[in-house]
Amino acid sequence: MGVAVHLTELSERPGRELWITFHNVRVAEELKSVEPFQMTLTEAAQRIATTELSPSELLESVLARIADADGRVGAFVELMSDSARASAREADREIVRGRLRGPLHGIPVSVKDLYDIADVPTSAGSPVRAATVAECDSAVVERLRHAGAILVGKTRTHEFAFGYTTPGTRNPWNLGHIAGGSSGGSAAAVAARLCFMSMGTDTGGSIRQPAAHCGVVGFKPTYGRVSMRGVAPLAGSFDHAGPLARTVADVAVTMDAIAGYDARDPASAQVEIPDFTGALRSGLEQVTVGIPANLFFDGCHPEVEAAVRAAIDVLRVMGARLREVDVPLAKEITEAHLTMMMAEAAACHRVRLRDQPDRYTDKVRANFMLGLGVPAVDYLAAQRTRRAVIAGWLQAFTGIDALIAPTSSAPAAAVDAETITFPDGSEEALVPAYSRCAFPADFTGFPSLSVPCGFTGDGLPIGMQIIGRPFSDTTVLHIGNSYQSSVGWSRREPNLG
Numbered sequence: 001m002g003v004a005v006h007l008t009e010l011s012e013r014p015g016r017e018l019w020i021t022f023h024n025v026r027v028a029e030e031l032k033s034v035e036p037f038q039m040t041l042t043e044a045a046q047r048i049a050t051t052e053l054s055p056s057e058l059l060e061s062v063l064a065r066i067a068d069a070d071g072r073v074g075a076f077v078e079l080m081s082d083s084a085r086a087s088a089r090e091a092d093r094e095i096v097r098g099r100l101r102g103p104l105h106g107i108p109v110s111v112k113d114l115y116d117i118a119d120v121p122t123s124a125g126s127p128v129r130a131a132t133v134a135e136c137d138s139a140v141v142e143r144l145r146h147a148g149a150i151l152v153g154k155t156r157t158h159e160f161a162f163g164y165t166t167p168g169t170r171n172p173w174n175l176g177h178i179a180g181g182s183s184g185g186s187a188a189a190v191a192a193r194l195c196f197m198s199m200g201t202d203t204g205g206s207i208r209q210p211a212a213h214c215g216v217v218g219f220k221p222t223y224g225r226v227s228m229r230g231v232a233p234l235a236g237s238f239d240h241a242g243p244l245a246r247t248v249a250d251v252a253v254t255m256d257a258i259a260g261y262d263a264r265d266p267a268s269a270q271v272e273i274p275d276f277t278g279a280l281r282s283g284l285e286q287v288t289v290g291i292p293a294n295l296f297f298d299g300c301h302p303e304v305e306a307a308v309r310a311a312i313d314v315l316r317v318m319g320a321r322l323r324e325v326d327v328p329l330a331k332e333i334t335e336a337h338l339t340m341m342m343a344e345a346a347a348c349h350r351v352r353l354r355d356q357p358d359r360y361t362d363k364v365r366a367n368f369m370l371g372l373g374v375p376a377v378d379y380l381a382a383q384r385t386r387r388a389v390i391a392g393w394l395q396a397f398t399g400i401d402a403l404i405a406p407t408s409s410a411p412a413a414a415v416d417a418e419t420i421t422f423p424d425g426s427e428e429a430l431v432p433a434y435s436r437c438a439f440p441a442d443f444t445g446f447p448s449l450s451v452p453c454g455f456t457g458d459g460l461p462i463g464m465q466i467i468g469r470p471f472s473d474t475t476v477l478h479i480g481n482s483y484q485s486s487v488g489w490s491r492r493e494p495n496l497g
Contacts, residue, residue: 205438
């Protein structure tokens with residue numbers, strides 16, 4: 001098996017040793033030698049476009065994989081096999097007639113159980129909504145259907161997306177560890193090859209954290225870039241919709257389908273829609289990346305820091321210019337974010353908390369009750385902090401194209417663990433350990449991408465985060481794609497038997 005790194009191109013360049021360390025990456029020698037469910041989204045799309053593979057054949061491979069592996073992983077809460085097969089048969093007919101809609105046509109995908117799908121329950125992981133059946137599709141589901149994607153099911157989430165774990169879902173790389181949250185079901189589904197893309201949501205890191213923990217790509221677009229209509233809210237001014245997939249190219253294909261203004265979403269941004277896939281290029285010679293001097297590497301697990309700094313060296317070898325950047329108002333971000341998020345989340349649930357308090361789980365109910373107690377003066381002060389942070393970040397981005405940092409301060413915790421244990425024996429609770437690197441991009445609304453950049457000695461994935469200016473989504477994807485195309489992490493698969 002070959003290694004998916006460009007050793008030949010870099011053999012005469014400084015830093016060559018960084019590239020030859022990726023010796024343990026498993027790569028298929030030829031596309032035809034893998035099972036259909038093992039392909040990336042773009043690989044499967046190419047096979048469908050040339051009619052070498054039909055949507056029905058692809059779907060049956062995925063459904064067989066789900067039947068074989070999801071009993072151990074627990075990614076799905078709702079499987080839609082019958083409707084998926086009907087959609088695949090229709091896609092077969094359209095494509096045979098030469099009516100290929102695009103690269104998502106015939107591709108099995110899933111959505112987090114916060115997205116409405118007509119006539120399917122949207123439980124949001126909570127007993128409160130167990131009997132809530134959606135009357136119509138969410139905006140994202142509408143756009144996925146229009147692109148011809150096959151909806152195979154809904155993935156698990158932490159209750160109302162209010163947590164860094166996903167109960168019932170295990171990490172495919174080590175079933176004794178969490179998949180992350182709250183989009184852990186989506187991340188695990190992609191990592192375990194149970195679908196080709198899954199839609200998640202991100203309010204405090206809930207796309208990027210599980211993406212990092214499960215070794216997949218997770219993208220939180222600029223706030224307002226993708227409609228949240230028909231998605232159960234957590235905190236409206238922070239909620240983002242975005243995709244998780246195997247590769248940055250797969251994410252870009254999805255963004256081409258789902259991005260755009262929605263007049264029925266008050267937070268939707270009426271801005272030009274870029275060509276996300278067309279923006280993917282190789283080479284970083286004209287790119288300047290900022291390396292944070294504070295916040296993101298503070299209290300970082302040593303294996304995480306080492307992997308991210310090695311990835312930064314790869315970017316340097318590829319031609320990117322590096323510049324150290326001070327993160328402004330770093331100490332104020334977490335407190336202000338939590339103040340606003342808790343208050344907004346409680347406001348969404350005020351009536352249900354009054355009428356049905358016992359139908360929430362204890363921890364989530366306690367969090368909502370704390371939110372009800374946030375004084376208005378504190379919320380307004382946090383808003384002022386947020387405006388100051390955004391202004392400071394825009395200034396800090398002067399002269400750089402993106403900020404490079406760890407996605408998470410630590411790898412995935414063991415199932416049921418309340419803390420992270422670091423190699424020196426120190427411990428930290430999950431929320432501060434996982435929120436420190438995740439909150440800033442949600443607080444500011446800046447686009448942020450998590451890309452796999454290595455593994456711990458115990459085989460747990462590590463993610464690198466790329467944060468850009470508002471609406472520089474394509475720049476973020478370009479940097480991530482350039483990095484991912486030059487290393488082999490996306491070809492490594494969890495061993496589920």
